[in-house]
Amino acid sequence: MSEGAAKKEDKPRKFQAIRGTRDLLPPETALWNRVEQTAHEVFATFGFGEIRLPIVEEVELFARAVGQETDIVNKEMCTFPNPMRFSEFYRRLRESVSKGTNEMGTLTDLLPESEMISLRPEATAGVCRAYVEHNMQQLPQPVKLYTMGPMFRWERPQKGRYRQFYQIDAEVLGGTDAPAIDAEVIEMVMTFFERLGLEGVQLDINCIGDKNCRPKYVELLRAELSKVKDKLGPDSQRRIETNPLRVLDSKLESEQKLIERMPHIADHLCEECAENYRGVKKELELRGVKYGENWRLVRGLDYYMRTTFEITAKGLGSQNAVCGGGRYDGLVELLGGLPTKGIGFAIGEDRLILSLLETGHSPLATRHSPLLYIAWMGEKAYTTAIRAAKNLRNAGFRVELPPVEQKFGKALGQADKLGARFALILGDNEVSSGEWTLKTLADGKQEKLGESDLVEHLKKQL
Numbered sequence: 001m002s003e004g005a006a007k008k009e010d011k012p013r014k015f016q017a018i019r020g021t022r023d024l025l026p027p028e029t030a031l032w033n034r035v036e037q038t039a040h041e042v043f044a045t046f047g048f049g050e051i052r053l054p055i056v057e058e059v060e061l062f063a064r065a066v067g068q069e070t071d072i073v074n075k076e077m078c079t080f081p082n083p084m085r086f087s088e089f090y091r092r093l094r095e096s097v098s099k100g101t102n103e104m105g106t107l108t109d110l111l112p113e114s115e116m117i118s119l120r121p122e123a124t125a126g127v128c129r130a131y132v133e134h135n136m137q138q139l140p141q142p143v144k145l146y147t148m149g150p151m152f153r154w155e156r157p158q159k160g161r162y163r164q165f166y167q168i169d170a171e172v173l174g175g176t177d178a179p180a181i182d183a184e185v186i187e188m189v190m191t192f193f194e195r196l197g198l199e200g201v202q203l204d205i206n207c208i209g210d211k212n213c214r215p216k217y218v219e220l221l222r223a224e225l226s227k228v229k230d231k232l233g234p235d236s237q238r239r240i241e242t243n244p245l246r247v248l249d250s251k252l253e254s255e256q257k258l259i260e261r262m263p264h265i266a267d268h269l270c271e272e273c274a275e276n277y278r279g280v281k282k283e284l285e286l287r288g289v290k291y292g293e294n295w296r297l298v299r300g301l302d303y304y305m306r307t308t309f310e311i312t313a314k315g316l317g318s319q320n321a322v323c324g325g326g327r328y329d330g331l332v333e334l335l336g337g338l339p340t341k342g343i344g345f346a347i348g349e350d351r352l353i354l355s356l357l358e359t360g361h362s363p364l365a366t367r368h369s370p371l372l373y374i375a376w377m378g379e380k381a382y383t384t385a386i387r388a389a390k391n392l393r394n395a396g397f398r399v400e401l402p403p404v405e406q407k408f409g410k411a412l413g414q415a416d417k418l419g420a421r422f423a424l425i426l427g428d429n430e431v432s433s434g435e436w437t438l439k440t441l442a443d444g445k446q447e448k449l450g451e452s453d454l455v456e457h458l459k460k461q462l
């Protein structure tokens with residue numbers, strides 16, 4: 001290798017965020033904070049408390065809860081050996097390769113499932129795990145919890161679909177399955193969207209039955225879909241066997257007419273489910289929550305029963321679901337807990353922000369206190385400037401203190417560029433006289449003020 005080539009290779013390369021992940025930058029992060037703050041406020045008024053969960057859990061938790069055959073678990077999860085067991089994993093891998101079997105199988109053939117961990121693709125499974133682990137069934141029921149943070153699904157990225165995305169998730173666990181609970185959870189998310197000024201909000205609801213009536217409907221649907229199997233695409237053909245309900249989710253244009261002719265679950269609900277569904281609709285009406293009914297809304301996770309819902313908003317293109325949720329009464333039991341009622345939702349925060357931005361919500365509308373730039377010159381002035389910055393920041397002002405001395409002209413130019421409203425000018429004269437100069441940048445007005453008057457004077461101008 002020539003010396004030139006070696007040098008070229010040594011040159012540090014630039015890094016980029018991994019495909020499907022991204023940096024959230026200011027000023028947009030101000031909008032993220034405003035959204036999250038509003039969630040904390042609105043959810044608290046409905047009696048919810050915040051839970052913070054780990055980002056990694058055992059793979060088996062998600063396989064059980066979300067469902068082994070779902071796209072999320074089957075294709076999209078980030079799963080890897082527990083790092084404490086990497087060496088054992090590689091030893092077995094080498095062994096399997098050297099045997100030359102060529103049949104590697106799945107990761108869990110090399111390490112037991114309990115040694116495999118996954119980045120969480122959603123939060124409901126973790127909330128239910130925590131409910132059981134911390135014996136929350138002993139608390140007054142229901143327990144209302146919410147959480148927010150990153151989730152991971154290794155899907156093909158597109159607008160509104162990321163591999164690392166953020167959810168705001170709320171769950172009600174325990175107590176009864178009274179329709180008022182379903183309706184109040186939905187009312188809460190609609191209140192939150194209204195408070196944010198989200199536009200074009202549309203709520204769709206459905207009832208997908210329970211273990212008494214759904215299996216019969218699924219068989220009927222499977223039989224009807226089988227009759228038109230040849231006309232369906234490969235995904236739907238496969239799903240006729242694995243999960244016929246998911247065929248109803250299909251967006252494939254060529255399948256729409258066929259699917260529209262399929263039997264509706266509403267005509268096959270048992271009396272308890274039908275009664276419950278009527279109750280949920282009545283309770284929504286009592287709360288003035290407008291909804292549409294969508295018999296094809298089955299959702300892509302296995303744990304749902306009875307009420308399912310989805311909310312769409314403006315400006316999102318094909319990935320327009322900004323929130324999805326539903327009831328999952330059997331889930332806690334499936335995760336080793338006592339029989340427990342459950343219902344909840346998750347908001348896609350990335351999509352929520354996207355919709356707000358597309359409909360003209362400026363992140364800059366977030367109210368910050370005005371920026372004050374300290375233009376200082378000279379060593380004595382610097383000590384005074386540090387003291388001034390500390391006092392002003394403690395009073396809640398945003399302060400920019402230049403780290404090196406600048407000529408006043410340059411300092412004022414910099415203040416202007418940063419959008420500062422005020423410049424505090426501190427030079428030898430100001431320090432010796434104790435009379436500081438405050439300049440309002442918009443009109444160039446200058447005032448002389450004593451140190452003790454500055455904070456009060458600025459507060460009056462807010």
Ligand code: HAM
Pocket residue numbers: 121122123124153155160161162163165166167169170171301321322323324325326327343344345346347348349350351
């Ligand atoms: P989900 O429908 O899978 O439900 O996700 C909820 C929301 O997360 C979606 O409506 C969407 O806004 C957002 N989302 C999902 N995947 C992505 C992605 N790849 N990129 C950006 N946003 C995404 C659940 O996760 C359930 N755990 C909801 C729930 C809570 N059900 C009961 N409790």
